[in-house]
Amino acid sequence: MVNMVTLINKQLPPELVSLLRLAGETASQQGQKLCLVGGVVRDLLLERANLDLDLVVEGNAIELAQALVQTRPGKLTPHPRFGTAKIQWPEWSFDLATARSETYARPGALPTVKPGSINDDLFRRDFTINAMAVHLDPDHYGETLDLYGGREDLQSRLIRVLHNRSFTDDATRIWRALRYEQRLDCRLERNTHKLLTRDAIMLETISGDRIRHELELIFKEELPEKIIYRAEELGVLSQLHPALRGNSELAELYNRARNLTTPSPPPAALYLALLIYPLNSQELEKLIVRLRLPKPLAVTLRDTISIADRTEPLQDPVLTPSRIHQLLQGHAPLAINAGLLATDSSVARRHIRLYRDKLRYMRTTLTGDDLISMGIPAGPDLKTIMERLLAAKMDGEVTSRREEEGMVKGLLSSISGQ
Numbered sequence: 439m440v441n442m443v444t445l446i447n448k449q450l451p452p453e454l455v456s457l458l459r460l461a462g463e464t465a466s467q468q469g470q471k472l473c474l475v476g477g478v479v480r481d482l483l484l485e486r487a488n489l490d491l492d493l494v495v496e497g498n499a500i501e502l503a504q505a506l507v508q509t510r511p512g513k514l515t516p517h518p519r520f521g522t523a524k525i526q527w528p529e530w531s532f533d534l535a536t537a538r539s540e541t542y543a544r545p546g547a548l549p550t551v552k553p554g555s556i557n558d559d560l561f562r563r564d565f566t567i568n569a570m571a572v573h574l575d576p577d578h579y580g581e582t583l584d585l586y587g588g589r590e591d592l593q594s595r596l597i598r599v600l601h602n603r604s605f606t607d608d609a610t611r612i613w614r615a616l617r618y619e620q621r622l623d624c625r626l627e628r629n630t631h632k633l634l635t636r637d638a639i640m641l642e643t644i645s646g647d648r649i650r651h652e653l654e655l656i657f658k659e660e661l662p663e664k665i666i667y668r669a670e671e672l673g674v675l676s677q678l679h680p681a682l683r684g685n686s687e688l689a690e691l692y693n694r695a696r697n698l699t700t701p702s703p704p705p706a707a708l709y710l711a712l713l714i715y716p717l718n719s720q721e722l723e724k725l726i727v728r729l730r731l732p733k734p735l736a737v738t739l740r741d742t743i744s745i746a747d748r749t750e751p752l753q754d755p756v757l758t759p760s761r762i763h764q765l766l767q768g769h770a771p772l773a774i775n776a777g778l779l780a781t782d783s784s785v786a787r788r789h790i791r792l793y794r795d796k797l798r799y800m801r802t803t804l805t806g807d808d809l810i811s812m813g814i815p816a817g818p819d820l821k822t823i824m825e826r827l828l829a830a831k832m833d834g835e836v837t838s839r840r841e842e843e844g845m846v847k848g849l850l851s852s853i854s855g856q
């Protein structure tokens with residue numbers, strides 16, 4: 439079996455290793471136990487890069503953090519209410535937490551927290567592969583604490599809950615299970631699979647903010663479509679909204695988004711826009727409420743649906759540029775990009791691209807002030823004339839300042855002749 443010290447030395451930068459050793463020594467001088475825990479232990483064993491160091495202290499994390507910054511000055515941010523502290527050095531950081539036990543008053547509630555032992559702290563965790571710890575005190579440095587068979591599950595590539603109430607206690611773990619399964623190329627262990635499908639309904643107990651956070655994490659993964667596909671297969675996606683789909687079309691869209699848009703990987707909002715693209719307005723409104731989406735994001739998603747509704751008129755091959763502009767103006771740029779990726783019609787794509795790359799930037803040469811000095815009073819007529827002028831410019835009917843002036847004079851005489 440590979441020794442943990444070897445893995446630490448191989449995968450973490452030397453200064454970070456010396457900080458870990460120092461933390462272990464300081465804790466031991468204080469008579470406290472200190473362990474490295476959670477994702478970093480899992481990733482050390484998998485030899486995957488991870489510099490998010492979570493440390494658990496059996497005792498008092500803030501006291502340890504205070505002593506540590508005395509020796510290696512860094513920015514200390516204590517959170518006394520939670521018994522946690524963050525230390526930020528110029529290049530590295532530690533998250534320290536006081537070991538705790540958690541109980542859940544009811545499904546979906548935030549846990550009731552009490553100080554506890556390292557073992558308690560491991561027992562409160564989601565999956566065996568995330569419930570391992572490595573001792574840092576000098577007498578036991580590098581020894582692994584693996585009470586639930588995490589190492590073996592990692593070798594067999596299994597996601598396994600620690601107990602049968604895990605998903606009812608905290609249903610966000612359902613989405614987390616799918617995220618780890620796909621990211622780490624694992625499978626759900628049989629009983630965990632059974633519990634997950636049984637408890638998918640418990641996602642109803644989770645607040646919109648927490649579900650939204652899970653989705654954001656999914657959209658940060660390399661291939662979010664794999665997780666969404668699996669979520670549909672297991673009846674998890676329908677808990678979010680029954681009309682959502684995680685099929686091969688979505689995979690194709692996400693692939694296109696990664697290959698054809700900048701930045702790549704795409705922002706979470708673009709992935710979300712492509713996910714909701716098949717919904718109608720009422721379905722989208724329900725999802726917006728369920729996820730408590732912030733207003734700007736909600737507007738962008740509404741714009742996306744509005745563009746989806748406009749792809750039919752946009753497929754007309756003889757549309758004038760001004761009509762294309764009229765159909766697309768006012769929509770959020772991200773919604774325009776989503777429409778461009780999602781529409782099947784090459785004509786519609788050509789029109790959307792023309793709008794995105796050219797029409798939306800076009801302005802008339804004459805300004806509002808120019809029109810006023812030509813005798814048009816400020817007001818609704820001025821606005822109409824500006825719009826007609828812009829449409830004429832887009833459609834190539836006026837191509838210079840002189841021609842714009844000619845057009846304005848013509849419109850002016852038709853107004854005054856009325």
Ligand code: CTP
Nearest residue numbers: 476477478490562563564565568569608610611
């Ligand atoms: N955890 C949990 N239940 C949750 C969220 C977190 O038990 N609903 C525990 C897990 O043991 C996890 C640790 O808290 O390892 C830290 O959570 P997080 O930072 O989200 O996970 P990481 O394991 O660091 O995973 P990632 O690699 O995705 O950041």
